[in-house]
Structures are given as C-alpha cells and as structure tokens.
Amino acid sequence: MSSTSEIDALIDLMARLPGLGPRSARRAVLHLIRQRGRLLQPLAGAMAEVAEKARECLNCGNVGTSDICDICTDETRANGQICVVEDVADLWAMERGGAFRGRYHVLGGTLSALDAVGPEDLRIPKLMDRVTAETISEVILALNATVDGQTTAHYIADRLESRVALSSLAQGVPIGGELDYLDDGTISAALSARKRL
Amino acid sequence: MSSTSEIDALIDLMARLPGLGPRSARRAVLHLIRQRGRLLQPLAGAMAEVAEKARECLNCGNVGTSDICDICTDETRANGQICVVEDVADLWAMERGGAFRGRYHVLGGTLSALDAVGPEDLRIPKLMDRVTAETISEVILALNATVDGQTTAHYIADRLESRVALSSLAQGVPIGGELDYLDDGTISAALSARKRL
Numbered sequence: 560m561s562s563t564s565e566i567d568a569l570i571d572l573m574a575r576l577p578g579l580g581p582r583s584a585r586r587a588v589l590h591l592i593r594q595r596g597r598l599l600q601p602l603a604g605a606m607a608e609v610a611e612k613a614r615e616c617l618n619c620g621n622v623g624t625s626d627i628c629d630i631c632t633d634e635t636r637a638n639g640q641i642c643v644v645e646d647v648a649d650l651w652a653m654e655r656g657g658a659f660r661g662r663y664h665v666l667g668g669t670l671s672a673l674d675a676v677g678p679e680d681l682r683i684p685k686l687m688d689r690v691t692a693e694t695i696s697e698v699i700l701a702l703n704a705t706v707d708g709q710t711t712a713h714y715i716a717d718r719l720e721s722r723v724a725l726s727s728l729a730q731g732v733p734i735g736g737e738l739d740y741l742d743d744g745t746i747s748a749a750l751s752a753r754k755r756l
Numbered sequence: 757m758s759s760t761s762e763i764d765a766l767i768d769l770m771a772r773l774p775g776l777g778p779r780s781a782r783r784a785v786l787h788l789i790r791q792r793g794r795l796l797q798p799l800a801g802a803m804a805e806v807a808e809k810a811r812e813c814l815n816c817g818n819v820g821t822s823d824i825c826d827i828c829t830d831e832t833r834a835n836g837q838i839c840v841v842e843d844v845a846d847l848w849a850m851e852r853g854g855a856f857r858g859r860y861h862v863l864g865g866t867l868s869a870l871d872a873v874g875p876e877d878l879r880i881p882k883l884m885d886r887v888t889a890e891t892i893s894e895v896i897l898a899l900n901a902t903v904d905g906q907t908t909a910h911y912i913a914d915r916l917e918s919r920v921a922l923s924s925l926a927q928g929v930p931i932g933g934e935l936d937y938l939d940d941g942t943i944s945a946a947l948s949a950r951k952r953l
C-alpha cells in the first residue's frame with residue numbers, strides 16, 4: 560500500500576486507536592512525519608515512558624505512575640468521602656469539574672447480566688474493604704445514568720446503606736447521559752445538589 | 757487534570773494529532789494504557805523507528821526510509837510515465853487503486869495566489885528536471901479537482917505541452933472532489949479513461 564514497511568506498520572497500529580480509522584491513521588502518520596521533531600519524537604518518548612510507568616492504583620483503581628496514585632496520597636484532600644465512578648475517564652471528568660476534594664474508587668465497569676459481569680469482576684469487593692478499613696462518612700455514587708450504571712449503584716447501595724451515608728449525583732445529569740460528555744459546570748452543580756439515598 | 761504528569765504530557769501530545777481533540781486524546785490514552793503490551797509498547801517503538809528513518813525521496817518527494825524511495829527504485833515498475841500528485845496521501849490513494857505501475861512526482865501542495873505559494877515553493881522545478889533527464893513519454897496530472905489543483909495542472913501543462921504527452925485523470929473524479937476520499941475502483945476507472953490534454 561504505502562511506501563515502506565516501517566511506515567505501514569505505524570499506520571496499522573495507529574488505526575487501532577479509538578476514533579481513528581485507516582484513513583485518519585494515514586493522515587495522522589503523514590502529519591507526524593512532517594512534524595518529526597515537534598511531535599513524532601516527543602510522542603514516541605512519552606509513549607515509551609507511559610508504557611514503562613503506568614499502573615493501576617492498588618487502592619482506588621485510578622491510573623498513575625506509582626502503586627498508590629497521586630489522589631490517594633494527596634494529603635490536602637479530605638478522607639472520609641469516597642466518590643465511586645465506573646472508569647478512569649469519569650474520574651478525570653470529576654477532577655476537571657474541580658468540585659470534589661475527597662477520594663475516589665474506580666469500579667472498572669458496571670454490573671451487566673448480558674455480558675456476565677458480576678461484582679467480583681469489578682472493584683466492588685475492594686470498595687467494601689475500604690469502607691471497613693477507612694473511616695468513611697459518605698460514599699457518593701457517581702455512576703452513569705444508564706441502565707447498567709444505575710443497576711450497579713443500587714447493588715452497591717443495598718450492601719452499604721446500613722454502614723455509611725450514601726448519595727448520588729443529582730441535578731444536571733441528563734437521562735442516559737455519560738459523565739465524560741458533560742461540561743465541568745454541570746458536574747459541579749450535580750455534585751453540590753447530590754441527594755441522600 | 758488527570759493523575760500524573762507523564763500521562764498528562766501524553767494526552768497533550770495526542771490531542772495535537774489531526775482528528776483527535778482533548779476528549780478523544782484522553783480516551784485514546786486510556787485505551788493505550790489498557791493495551792500496554794499489545795498496542796502502547798509497539799506504537800512507541802514504531803514511532804521511534806519512523807522518527808529515526810522517515811525521509812522524503814530526493815527524486816519524487818514520496819516518504820520512505822531511504823534517500824530514494826521504494827517506488828523510484830522498483831525495477832518492476834515502468835519508466836516513462838510520471839503521475840503528478842499534490843501530496844503523499846494522494847500517492848497512497850493512487851497506489852491503493854493499484855492501476856498505475858509507473859513513477860510518481862509529489863508536488864507538496866498546489867500553487868496558491870492567496871497563500872503566496874509559487875512554483876519554486878513546490879517540487880515543480882524538480883519535475884521539469886526529471887522530464888529533461890529521464891526518458892518520459894507521458895505526464896499524468898492527477899491533481900485534485902479543486903480550483904488550486906486545476907490552476908496548478910494548467911501551469912504545469914503550459915510548461916510541458918511542447919515536450920511530452922500530457923493527460924489528466926478523467927471520468928469518475930467528482931467536481932470539487934479530493935483523491936484521498938475516493939474509493940479505489942473510482943480511481944482505477946478515472947485512470948483508465950484519462951484524456952489527452
């Protein structure tokens with residue numbers, strides 16, 4: 560197809576990124592070659608570094624570059640509140656909102672009967688452990704307003720309601736909406752107006 | 757914003773790729789971290805290799821990994837026909853069609869009064885040199901059906917018509933259409949039905 564095997568190999572790998580197909584991968588690779596010093600070399604270096612260092616936080620499931628992530632070790636953040644999210648993209652969306660200064664717990668997905676995802680396939684047992692081990696006053700269920708997200712929220716709420724105060728993001732999250740698509744102000748408003756379960 | 761500086765740096769670089777904004781860059785980076793061994797590491801390696809090796813062919817302007825590209829050195833391809841294209845993406849589109857087995861010349865853009873792009877800003881002098889130095893029977897002007905593309909085709913045709921047979925891609929190229937967006941069959945048909953100028 561294109562000129563040489565190294566360039567073809569790069570195009571094939573780029574085409575496997577979400578949001579890029581073969582055509583946009585070819586465009587991206589030509590752009591990278593034209594911007595070799597300003598973009599291609601730094602990108603190769605940044606990827607190698609992240610490939611070497613990135614890991615999941617053993618405590619909360621966030622991605623970072625050490626066994627316990629920056630948020631879990633940040634002494635300026637409040638203990639006692641855990642915000643439960645489906646995935647790291649949702650944690651990042653919450654952080655962009657900037658309204659939450661507690662800790663997180665990333666489930667790594669939602670319960671799904673269809674896909675045979677049970678509690679032990681997610682970080683739900685670890686969440687139960689944290690509620691036991693840490694002094695937690697409130698668990699905020701910031702799951703997506705989808706059927707699977709709400710099923711998962713109810714499952715967790717059932718198991719924690721006798722042990723800790725529970726709340727969920729309230730006003731501002733549209734029906735069927737996903738956190739990562741919302742603007743920062745909407746997330747902040749939904750957090751402030753969270754309702755007790 | 758997100759968890760650590762290495763990951764943030766990678767997101768910022770990815771967001772500079774054409775077709776990816778900040779949000780899709782974040783998604784892509786999470787995908788890369790999850791697919792560390794199967795995608796992130798190979799991609800880092802492929803980028804480093806292309807960053808080191810990629811260069812423009814001194815003869816035709818194609819990108820490759822040596823001073824003279826694979827197409828220029830391919831002994832199974834016919835000499836005597838040069839297909840002139842605007843950029844490397846168009847050369848790749850022609851190659852996907854598979855109908856052309858001659859040589860190429862990549863201009864690196866089009867003439868543009870508005871953007872002050874003159875012949876010496878493109879690989880037009882080198883094209884004139886090749887027509888003199890090589891035994892050329894035909895120059896096929898495969899430029900995009902845009903105003904600037906056709907202006908450039910006419911400029912080249914004016915300077916070559918006394919020296920060599922000229923043709924352009926004909927049937928199948930829609931008005932205002934760009935080669936890289938066309939399906940392979942359309943490009944083949946347009947090449948077969950090319951008309952003498």
Ligand SMILES: [Zn+2]
Pocket residue numbers: 616617618619620621627628629630631
């Ligand atoms: Zn953590």
Ligand SMILES: [Zn+2]
Pocket residue numbers: 813814815816817818824825826827828
């Ligand atoms: Zn060449």
